[in-house]
Amino acid sequence: MCVLAILDQADGYAYDIVTKLAGGVEMSEGTIYPLMRRLQNDELVTTYLAESEQGPPRKYYRLTAQGRRELQKLKAEWRAFVADVEKILGEDNE
Amino acid sequence: MCVLAILDQADGYAYDIVTKLAGGVEMSEGTIYPLMRRLQNDELVTTYLAESEQGPPRKYYRLTAQGRRELQKLKAEWRAFVADVEKILGEDNE
DNA sequence: CAAGGTACCTTGTGATGCAAGATAGATTTT
DNA sequence: AAAATCTATCTTGCATCACAAGGTACCTTG
Incomplete structure (x- = not known):
């Protein structure tokens, strides 16, 4: 979902997605390349x-119309x- | 985390956690029993x-002090x- | 020309979620 | 009383998938 959201803003390539765009949500190269093929x-x-x-x-990737719907x-x-x-976490707390 | 949060409110047993307590966050029995052993x-x-x-x-489960910290x-x-x-999802939209 | 950054990709391992089934006691239905 | 259903435990086998580690290749910089 995060990769689709990133590509919704601008076309991108795998290496860039892994290294820069994913600040908090980390991902390694061993994850992104198989993922891109699945997408x-x-x-x-x-x-x-x-x-x-x-x-x-x-190798740039661009969202398709179906990709946008899926997103x-x-x-x-x-x-x-x-x-x-x-709802489970906050049933009494914080 | 959800299981720990549920047990933080009251002791519970696996079958109950799976069937009732987890309304939106579904889990099957094949998941909960190995999970409880890991915990x-x-x-x-x-x-x-x-x-x-x-x-x-x-078989009831009760959170330990360490369990509470982990939670x-x-x-x-x-x-x-x-x-x-x-942050990734909302970089342009709603 | 060696080193390092950019960019692609594959292989193997480990974790783990789930469907399916096994077991067994208690209650309800036929 | 036998059969079915509900409660409740657990195991096995399969599929998914994230990642570390490694490989290839291009380009720039020292």
């Missing part, structure tokens, strides 16, 4: 190559989940 | 048997995590 298989993103000024060409759905599920957890 | 191994809970009015005796720690981590995710 591609599910047709939530498309991909295109673009030259980089330094290093090898980058909205995941967001709604996420917020419902957070509400449920907070 | 026990980590000394976050202690256990005792109590007769039931119907069915076999119940506080997990809660803080959870809330930081939610904040980080919301």
Whole structure:
């Protein structure tokens, strides 16, 4: 969901998502590359190559319309989940 | 974390946690029993048997002092995590 | 030319959630 | 009284997936 949300703002490439964009929500390279392939298989993103000024060409990912719909759905599920957890956590406290 | 939070309010047994207490955050029996053993191994809970009015005796779990500390720690981590995710989700939108 | 940064990717291991089934006591139904 | 259902415990096997570690290759800088 976080990767989809990031790509919703601007196209991006895996290495960048891992290193910079994910500040608090950390992810390693061993996670992102299989994940991106899954997103591609599910047709939530498309991909295109673009030259980089330094290093090898980058594989950019762009959200599809289906990806945007999926993101909205995941967001709604996420917020419902957070509400449920907070209901359990906050039953007396804090 | 949710199981610890539930046990923080009152001692409980696995079957009950799975069926009733977890309304939104669902969990199956194949999950809870190994989980309770892990919590026990980590000394976050202690256990005792109590007769039931119907069915076999119940194995109740009680939070230890360490369990309470762990819960506080997990809660803080959870809330930081939610904040980080919301920061990613809400970078432009609603 | 060696070192380090950028960027891609794969393999193997470990954790863990769940469906499915086993066991067994108590109650309810037929 | 036998059968079914509910309570409650637990195990086994499968699938998912995150990550560490390693590999490849390009480009820049010392």
